[in-house]
Amino acid sequence: MRKISLIFALFSLIFILPVSAAEYNAALVADMDTGKVLYSENINDLNYPASLTKIMTLYLTFDALEHSRLKLDDYLIVSQNATKASPVKLGLAAGSKIKVEDAIKALTVHSANDVALVLAENLKGGKEGNFASLMTKVANQIGLSKTNFENSSGLPDDDHLSNARDIALMSIAVYKHFPNYWKYFGIKNWTYKGKTYTNGNRLLETYTGCDGMKTGYTNKSKYSLVATASKQGRHVIAVILGAQSKDVRAKVASKMLDKGFEIILNEKPLLKTVAITGDNKSKNTKPKPETEVHVKKTVKGYGVQFGAFSDRSIADKQAQKIKKITGTDVVVETYKSLFRVRVYNLPEHTAQDMCTNVKSQGIDCFIFK
Known part of the structure; x- marks a missing residue:
């Protein structure tokens, strides 16, 4: 689960x-x-x-x-x-x-x-x-x-x-x-x-x-x-x-x-502790998409999902964060009414190591095949 x-x-x-x-x-x-x-x-x-x-x-x-x-x-x-x-x-x-x-x-x-x-x-x-x-x-x-x-x-x-x-x-x-x-x-x-x-x-x-x-x-x-x-x-x-x-x-x-x-x-940030989100950018700064919005047709090996969000801008921000942590290309894809943040085509041990690393930094993830 x-x-x-x-x-x-x-x-x-x-x-x-x-x-x-x-x-x-x-x-x-x-x-x-x-x-x-x-x-x-x-x-x-x-x-x-x-x-x-x-x-x-x-x-x-x-x-x-x-x-x-x-x-x-x-x-x-x-x-x-x-x-x-x-x-x-x-x-x-x-x-x-x-x-x-x-x-x-x-x-x-x-x-x-x-x-x-x-x-x-x-x-x-x-x-x-x-x-x-x-x-x-x-x-x-x-x-x-x-x-x-x-x-x-x-x-x-x-x-x-x-x-x-x-x-x-x-x-x-x-x-x-x-x-x-x-x-x-x-x-x-x-x-x-x-x-x-x-x-x-x-x-x-x-x-x-x-x-x-x-x-x-x-x-x-x-x-x-x-x-x-x-x-x-x-x-x-x-x-x-x-x-x-x-x-x-x-x-x-x-x-x-x-x-x-x-x-x-609220347009004016109310956070006392900006670092709580792991991001020191202003809330008014809209992150640029990491990739095109699309659904992968084929999957080779294993993948890791780092969340599914109803708002595209939040998914993009999560993708930027994951890319910064892992150094890996991250996909933001549409799935029904949600935007999923994923990495594809990994060997099993790489997927497991990546998920463990990200979880250690307080981010939820799971491995799929």
């Missing part, structure tokens, strides 16, 4: 939220393309993730689709055990079936616990415990360090824990690793068997540019939210944990997104 990382920076501004910090447990806002944390509070404190857990359940579902272990029009069998899930559910009958695509929508829109269990049982040999262990294993592989999953839905368990940092990493991993499926987190309404369900993420309706992602609530966790939005080609994520009400989580998330965009879109 490809590891995701967050970069922390200090900014010369005072960030005043519209509510008291006592009304929520933890919060952060980050640039989704660079992984840079723009503001944070208590992001390493352990919390109950509640239904934000379903982001990882969906990560593994998307991975199965990506590797052809599932298809969107495949049917999943509903077990007797899955029908016992509560309180939020579709109310599926034992022995019935649900399409994979409907199951995805049931999680992203309605946060259905019975369907989360259906996915878990069908993906991992009929046992949710096995699936939860896989969730934790994959979470560790992609960079989550303080997260433990005990079930697929986020229902209460004293050992089922995470923090705001890990939840941001998990969410960004979905965005970067499975861009084809990102659209499901932005569905506002979904009709299934004659009943229409509305997404609990109210920012999809009230915040301009919001395109996802997931709400969560239990009595222990209180109200949590991951919200993402795009503006002027930039993508920002806010994570709020343990808010005292739906209104608080929505208000804090909106303020976080506002401040995130203010920071990354």
Whole structure:
């Protein structure tokens, strides 16, 4: 699995939220393309993730689709055990079936616990415990360090824990690793068997540019939210944990997104520490492309990818950085709606050495063939 990382920076501004910090447990806002944390509070404190857990359940579902272990029009069998899930559910009958695509929508829109269990049982040999262990294993592989999953839905368990940092990493991993499926987190309404369900993420309706992602609530966790939005080609994520009400989580998330965009879109640099990005150039200086934008038709040997970005200028800057570190020609290529930064046609040992070298300097990468 490809590891995701967050970069922390200090900014010369005072960030005043519209509510008291006592009304929520933890919060952060980050640039989704660079992984840079723009503001944070208590992001390493352990919390109950509640239904934000379903982001990882969906990560593994998307991975199965990506590797052809599932298809969107495949049917999943509903077990007797899955029908016992509560309180939020579709109310599926034992022995019935649900399409994979409907199951995805049931999680992203309605946060259905019975369907989360259906996915878990069908993906991992009929046992949710096995699936939860896989969730934790994959979470560790992609960079989550303080997260433990005990079930697929986020229902209460004293050992089922995470923090705001890990939840941001998990969410960004979905965005970067499975861009084809990102659209499901932005569905506002979904009709299934004659009943229409509305997404609990109210920012999809009230915040301009919001395109996802997931709400969560239990009595222990209180109200949590991951919200993402795009503006002027930039993508920002806010994570709020343990808010005292739906209104608080929505208000804090909106303020976080506002401040995130203010920071990354402001013409005047706000960074106190420019070196945090490994680049001492002004933010107003647009980097020149390293190469033409194209997709490689043939690949000989191995390659290394150094990120996939929704903004071309960020990809170009990453390419310049990689070329400076490695002394190798770097390609910025289009892939669907993203710009991938890659090096091609390497011997296996060279690719491994290059990735190890770049990772030692805090840059995520993975080897492909």
